[in-house]
Amino acid sequence: MSYTTSTLPAPATKEDALRENVIVAAQRLFQHYGLAKVTLEDIAKAIGKGKSTLYYYYKSKEEIFTAVMDREIGEVMVEMAKAVEAATTAEEKLCVFSLTKLRALRKKLALYGIVCKEVNSQAEFTCAMRQSYMKRESVLLRGILRFGIETGELGRLSPTDVDALVFVMLSGLHGMELEMMGNNNFDMLEPAVGILTRSLIHGLKS
Amino acid sequence: MSYTTSTLPAPATKEDALRENVIVAAQRLFQHYGLAKVTLEDIAKAIGKGKSTLYYYYKSKEEIFTAVMDREIGEVMVEMAKAVEAATTAEEKLCVFSLTKLRALRKKLALYGIVCKEVNSQAEFTCAMRQSYMKRESVLLRGILRFGIETGELGRLSPTDVDALVFVMLSGLHGMELEMMGNNNFDMLEPAVGILTRSLIHGLKS
DNA sequence: TTTCGACTAAAAATAAATTTCGGTCGAAAA
DNA sequence: TTTTCGACCGAAATTTATTTTTAGTCGAAA
Numbered sequence: 251m252s253y254t255t256s257t258l259p260a261p262a263t264k265e266d267a268l269r270e271n272v273i274v275a276a277q278r279l280f281q282h283y284g285l286a287k288v289t290l291e292d293i294a295k296a297i298g299k300g301k302s303t304l305y306y307y308y309k310s311k312e313e314i315f316t317a318v319m320d321r322e323i324g325e326v327m328v329e330m331a332k333a334v335e336a337a338t339t340a341e342e343k344l345c346v347f348s349l350t351k352l353r354a355l356r357k358k359l360a361l362y363g364i365v366c367k368e369v370n371s372q373a374e375f376t377c378a379m380r381q382s383y384m385k386r387e388s389v390l391l392r393g394i395l396r397f398g399i400e401t402g403e404l405g406r407l408s409p410t411d412v413d414a415l416v417f418v419m420l421s422g423l424h425g426m427e428l429e430m431m432g433n434n435n436f437d438m439l440e441p442a443v444g445i446l447t448r449s450l451i452h453g454l455k456s
Numbered sequence: 457m458s459y460t461t462s463t464l465p466a467p468a469t470k471e472d473a474l475r476e477n478v479i480v481a482a483q484r485l486f487q488h489y490g491l492a493k494v495t496l497e498d499i500a501k502a503i504g505k506g507k508s509t510l511y512y513y514y515k516s517k518e519e520i521f522t523a524v525m526d527r528e529i530g531e532v533m534v535e536m537a538k539a540v541e542a543a544t545t546a547e548e549k550l551c552v553f554s555l556t557k558l559r560a561l562r563k564k565l566a567l568y569g570i571v572c573k574e575v576n577s578q579a580e581f582t583c584a585m586r587q588s589y590m591k592r593e594s595v596l597l598r599g600i601l602r603f604g605i606e607t608g609e610l611g612r613l614s615p616t617d618v619d620a621l622v623f624v625m626l627s628g629l630h631g632m633e634l635e636m637m638g639n640n641n642f643d644m645l646e647p648a649v650g651i652l653t654r655s656l657i658h659g660l661k662s
Numbered sequence: 663t664t665t666c667g668a669c670t671a672a673a674a675a676t677a678a679a680t681t682t683c684g685g686t687c688g689a690a691a692a
Numbered sequence: 693t694t695t696t697c698g699a700c701c702g703a704a705a706t707t708t709a710t711t712t713t714t715a716g717t718c719g720a721a722a
Contacts (some may be wrong), residue, residue: 289714300666311715405662414483414647415655418632425631426624441620453659454604456611495683517684641722
């Protein structure tokens with residue numbers, strides 16, 4: 251049985267195809283059985299090969315794990331980038347950046363059976379890729395701010411202020427995510443993102 | 457050896473005094489040895505009594521633990537309330553609310569020897585009292601917003617918006633705290649609180 | 663070049679034995 | 693009557709021992 255994804259370009263070589271097979275199979279197994287439960291034997295069997303074969307294409311289990319996490323994060327980033335692209339103002343872009351991120355992550359966690367009370371114990375998922383993930387989000391968010399400044403919608407910000415603002419937004423959204431996951435209550439998601447965006451853009455001043 | 461705190465009013469009765477002794481001793485032992493390591497035997501010996509005596513004044517170890525956490529949180533809240541009281545504008549109040557909270561919590565965690573990488577594993581400290589803690593902070597923060605609206609510094613906000621804004625700020629500050637703790641890097645603390653407050657009050661619009 | 667069975671060593675899991683500690687009780691002292 | 697505590701129990705935690713699992717390697721074969 252061969253795993254392929256219909257949304258990605260066809261792999262260039264037979265080797266690329268097999269590498270892709272490994273990752274896709276691993277992704278599905280991780281989603282189905284959880285991150286800690288899946289063995290290399292499982293993955294190998296899923297693509298019809300022996301366990302040693304995996305070591306021809308990947309250095310270690312960790313390398314496969316990292317590639318899967320990159321894939322998951324990439325999927326969320328694509329979704330976020332698309333939503334940001336479709337918005338026309340900086341305010342709207344910031345809004346959909348936050349909404350799409352929180353919704354997509356929620357779906358990802360649900361896919362992995364990571365339900366609400368277990369978020370903190372799933373350190374692998376949140377910490378393993380967080381640095382890389384925040385870097386990608388930071389790029390997207392900086393793009394939104396730059397766009398707003400260039401169109402005149404936003405005032406000028408010093409590089410230090412941009413750094414600080416990006417830090418505030420990304421870590422702040424993470425805190426919101428943890429709080430909603432922890433209480434298993436997402437009712438506040440849209441009002442929260444709404445007031446966050448509105449007050450950041452327009453301010454609370456009368 | 458009798459533990460007393462010089463900043464609190466003297467206990468009304470001998471029983472109150474002993475109850476206070478228990479809490480102060482427990483607090484110091486928790487700080488010194490960590491939350492999981494301290495036994496009731498330790499606490500009893502620290503105040504020169506037998507272990508069973510503790511059960512005359514407290515229902516369970518958990519009740520003592522809760523009282524200690526209330527004490528710790530109360531100390532942070534007092535510090536925050538004082539700083540907010542001393543500020544004159546809503547913007548300033550929001551600023552010192554955030555700065556004081558993040559600094560005070562950092563000191564508390566340091567006191568417990570909870571260094572940066574261990575924050576997530578110290579679920580007891582963060583989760584055991586979080587609900588109560590956020591409730592108290594919510595009261596203080598709502599007071600700041602009400603003050604700003606009453607002085608005309610801030611525009612009117614619907615109750616739903618106030619709820620959402622409070623949620624955003626508290627969970628957002630928690631996310632910032634986790635990020636700084638996780639990276640063991642507090643350089644961003646003041647710039648982050650600065651831009652957060654400024655953009656919330658004045659907005660980013662040009 | 664690609665594949666894999668056999669193998670190793672470390673890690674993880676399981677089981678058994680031992681120790682620790684929260685909590686209770688009844689009696690004694692204040 | 694209030695306060696105190698040693699003795700005790702049972703559950704939980706820890707430690708030790710044993711077994712099983714799994715990541716990774718190697719050499720040979722296709």
